[in-house]
Amino acid sequence: MLSEHLDFLIFVVVTLLTGLILWYRVLLSQSQAPPGPEGIPIFGSEFQIPGDKQWLKFHEWSRQYGDIVQITTMGQKAVILSSAQAAFDLLEAKGNIYSDRPKAIMAGELVGWDRGLGYAHYGERFREFRRMFHQAIGLRALHEINPIQEAETARFLLRLLESPENFIEHARQSAGAAILMLAYGYSAKSEDDPLVKIAEEAMLGFARASEPGAYIVDRFSWLKYIPKWFPGAGFKIEARSMREDLERLYNVPFDFVKSQMASGSFIPSFTSRYLLESKHLSDEQEQFIKAAAASLYSGGADTTPSSITAFILAMTLNPEIQARGQAEVDALLKMQRLPTHADRESFPYVNAIVKEVLRWNPAVPLGLPHQLTQDDHYRGFKLSKGTIVWANIWSILHDENMFPEPEMFRPERFLGDNANVMTDRTTDPSVLAFGFGRRICPGMHLADNSIFLIVASMLAVFNIMKAKDAAGPEVDFRGFISHPEPFRCVIRPRSDEAVALIRRSSLCFTTY
Known part of the structure; x- marks a missing residue:
């Protein structure tokens, strides 16, 4: 009987000690982790993240808890x-452990974007x-690309001249046509x-x-196995439609190149x-x-196109900035020709406008997520293997310490005494x-040149x-790719x- 009581006592003591050790480890882990909002059991902060403009919620948290x-x-x-x-410090200096991608069930597996660069895991394929x-x-290849970009810019200006109200569609057409020529040697024919x-x-x-939290399957990966007719499986129908669009993107232009090469007539x-x-x-x-x-x-x-439409919005709201940029261009070109890449060093204010466009509305405010491949320590915090890491590009480019009055469109912040910003x-x-x-x-570099x-x-x-017959446009950017x-x-x-x-220049670029 005494032996049984002793065994039970030992069991209780061991159980309590084990529980205390586990409890201590949990507290230690929490004390070493970076600060953040308190979530709810199981779900954490799931319901605190909005369906759009997640970067603004993340920015709000950074003001409360730090960077x-x-x-x-x-x-x-x-x-x-x-x-x-x-x-x-993390994504650059420790790129060997911060360059992987997390599994993206919806965008990567179900739609198929994991075959390309964006969602490729870090390794030989990447x-x-x-x-x-x-x-x-x-950077070294840009001199070969410049004629393509200059030709498409001339065509873009002609489309704007003929139907200026369709500026959003024209921006998409211009960007798409230039990359089609570069990637496939295909000349876009029409709007x-x-x-x-x-x-x-x-x-x-x-x-x-790619929207964070947009699809429940990204939280519960096992849902990818349920049939599409199952209640709540509407994401599978959407994924199938998206995948069909992606397959066309992969196959149609590629097959065009192969057919042109087989005929012996193709553009490199x-x-x-x-x-x-x-x-x-x-x-x-x-x-x-x-x-x-x-x-x-x-x-x-x-x-x-996101940056081009943001530029048009900024000029609509800031005529004095537009006038200063026009004066700089006129002083060199005097309406005799269009700007070229070779003029860039002569246009410091136009360059400042380009930088401010990229700062004011970064095209992908959160970028794509990174994933940590091993435990790391930074500023006394422990970052665990498997942690997803987002760089809030929008928050970085709206840091009031770096960019005073960040909501204002002010190209001059990159000029004069602040000129060091241009190269830092x-x-x-x-x-x-x-x-x-x-x-x-x-x-x-390709995108920056095109925007300039x-x-x-x-x-x-x-x-x-x-x-004249409309209220001034509001500054409101939305979407994972922000427009x-x-x-x-x-x-x-x-x-x-x-x-x-405009008309003379468009005729100069009948071919590249």
Whole structure:
């Protein structure tokens, strides 16, 4: 009997000690974790994250808890970085452990974007993508791309002249046409070109599927196995439609290149270049080239139009900034020709406008998520393996310490005594707007050049004004790829000379 009591006592003591140890470990873990909002059991902060403009909620939390905030949703830890310093310290300096992607069930697995660069896991496939893009659209390759961008800019101006009210569609057409030529050697034929439309439809699905918290299957991965007729499985029907759009993006332009090459008549492009590297490509190699080309095409199909429409909105609201930019362009060009990439160093104020556009409305305010591949420590905090890491690009570019009155559109913040901002990577929107570390957008220089060329050219030949019969447009950006809410404005040629210049320039680019 005594032995049984002793055994029971030992069992109780061991159980209590084990519980105390586990409790202590939980408290220790919590004490070492970055601060953040208190969630509710099981769900964590799931219901605190809005369905749109998540970056604003994350920004609100950064004001309360600091530039490193940890939340938990459905048991998954996530850390939000809201300062350039934290983003560079972790995503750049420790890129070897912060460059993976978390599993994206909806966007990645069900829709299929995990085949391309954006959702590719960090490894050999990712590195090969980066190598290809560095060769094709890196800084050294821009001189080969400039004529394509200048030609499409001239066509964009002509479309604006003929139907200025459709400026949003024209911006999409211009960006899509330039990348189509670069990626596939395909010349877009019209405003409703089918290949441009294919990219638009696929990117709508990408943006929707990538929204944090938009689909419950991203929280409960086992739901991907339920049949589409099951109650609550509407996401599977959406995923199927999005996947069909993505398949068209992958296959239609790629098949165009192959058919042109087979006929012996094709325009050299990203796709043809890599198809020609080997005459005996395996199916796996061909699928890889197809995924790389689609990644290149989709990467700029929706982001550059976001910046162009933001520029048009900013000029509508700030006529004095527009006038100063026009004066700078006029002083050099005198309405004799359109701006070119070679003029960029001569236009410091136009460059400042471009940087302010990228800061005011970063095209992808949260970027894509990173994932930590091993435990890490930073500023006394413990960051656990498997944690999802978001860099809140919007918050970084609206940091009041770096950019006073961040809601105001003020290009002069990049001039004069602040000119060091132009080259400092930690404060330059031309860098910060495109992500961090080994996951930084490989097309950043291509996009920056395209935005500069369109901004400078529009300033050269158009006046952008408020519509007289409409209230002034509101500043409201929405979407995972952030666009201004639709607004009205007047886009009018500055003079008869401007009209003649637009028409003359568009005729100069009948071919590249």
